[in-house]
Structures are given as C-alpha cells and as structure tokens.
Amino acid sequence: RKEVEQDPGPFNVPEGATVAFNCTYSNSASQSFFWYRQDCRKEPKLLMSVYSSGNEDGRFTAQLNRASQYISLLIRDSKLSDSATYLCVVSLTHPQAGTALIFGKGTTLSVSS
Amino acid sequence: DTAVSQTPKYLVTQMGNDKSIKCEQNLGHDTMYWYKQDSKKFLKIMFSYNNKELIINETVPNRFSPKSPDKAHLNLHINSLELGDSAVYFCASSQDGTTGREQFFGPGTRLTVL
Numbered sequence: 563r564k565e566v567e568q569d570p571g572p573f574n575v576p577e578g579a580t581v582a583f584n585c586t587y588s589n590s591a592s593q594s595f596f597w598y599r600q601d602c603r604k605e606p607k608l609l610m611s612v613y614s615s616g617n618e619d620g621r622f623t624a625q626l627n628r629a630s631q632y633i634s635l636l637i638r639d640s641k642l643s644d645s646a647t648y649l650c651v652v653s654l655t656h657p658q659a660g661t662a663l664i665f666g667k668g669t670t671l672s673v674s675s
Numbered sequence: 676d677t678a679v680s681q682t683p684k685y686l687v688t689q690m691g692n693d694k695s696i697k698c699e700q701n702l703g704h705d706t707m708y709w710y711k712q713d714s715k716k717f718l719k720i721m722f723s724y725n726n727k728e729l730i731i732n733e734t735v736p737n738r739f740s741p742k743s744p745d746k747a748h749l750n751l752h753i754n755s756l757e758l759g760d761s762a763v764y765f766c767a768s769s770q771d772g773t774t775g776r777e778q779f780f781g782p783g784t785r786l787t788v789l
Contacts, residue, residue: 594775605765605780653774661774662731665718
C-alpha cells in the first residue's frame, strides 16, 4: 500500500463548479498534513495546512480525520487559475529527529470556461 | 529575490558522467532537502540536511552525495549517471526540521541522461 494515496485524475470541471479531492495515508504516526499545489513544470507550493478541526482559506476547505487516516480538500467556485496538480502531503518524523514530507502522486484539476 | 534557487535549470548529459546541481536559500532556514520527481510525477525525499548534518538519507544509491558548504547551500553531486537518474530534482528548505513547517521549493533542475 502506498504511503499517501489520492484520487486518480484528471478532474475536468467548468468554472464555478465545486470539486473535492480525497486522500488517505497509511502511517498512523503521521504528524502534520498539508495540501501543496504544483503548476505544470513548476515547483510545489504550500496551499494550506490541514488541521483536525478543519480549516478554511477563502474558497478552499481542508478536513482531516485521523481515525480514518483521511484528508480532503474542497474547492468552491472554481476559477481557471485553480488548474494545477494538487498534492496531498503528510509529515513524518524520522527516528534521528528529522522530518520528511511524504507526497501523494497528485490529482490534476483542469477548470474550463 | 528568489528564496530558493537552483542551477542549472536544465542538464543534459551522457551516461557515466559526473554532475552537480547547486542549491542556495536566502531565507535563513536551518534545514534543506533534496527531492526527486520521476517521469510519473511522483515526488520523493532523497536527503535532508540540518546545520550541515545529514538527518535523513533515504535509500538512494551512494552515487548521489549531498554536500553542504554552509547552511545556505546544499549541493547534489551525482557520480556515474544512469538513464534512470533522468528526473526533475527539487531542492527545498524549511525554518527547522520539525514537523509542521512549510517547505519552500526551488524551481527544479530537469536532468536528462542520454
């Protein structure tokens, strides 16, 4: 089983649509959770951290269920500029006190007019 | 100013050659990383450096060696390049190595081994 698994893409939606991405992680010792965004041929950039209480940033809402080891991202009122690959990421602490980010393979979103 | 920079952006080379990729961050961060993104777009940690000490060395071949002259730089040296090394290599940094910290990525170096 992969450490971080995401919905296969691509998601093709019209402007204004609401789209949801799901993600599961296998290691219950995972400590922190994020959604990163990666545009084509660019570097990943942090979109938002994900907290157990759920958190919202404008049109984006992230949820975490530790019991189910499940993370979600909801995008409301999709814009053309939301087209990108969304990476589900968990953080694990290595025994030697380092921290690694474990990335999912990403889900591609394409928003059309 | 660019926060995390890498050079070169593109690198095309023959099998068997030795090459280096340079990374610099001007954020004053203590921890730097190297990631590899393969042809299937899967991004995977290779190395992590904190205050010039290697913290994480995932199971990468020993042909890959990170070198950190100071905490603002983490270079990646690759010996005896192989076809399978073709990928995009991203450098990243974070304020420290603790969980929860955002990591800032460089623009990537696209390595093609012929």
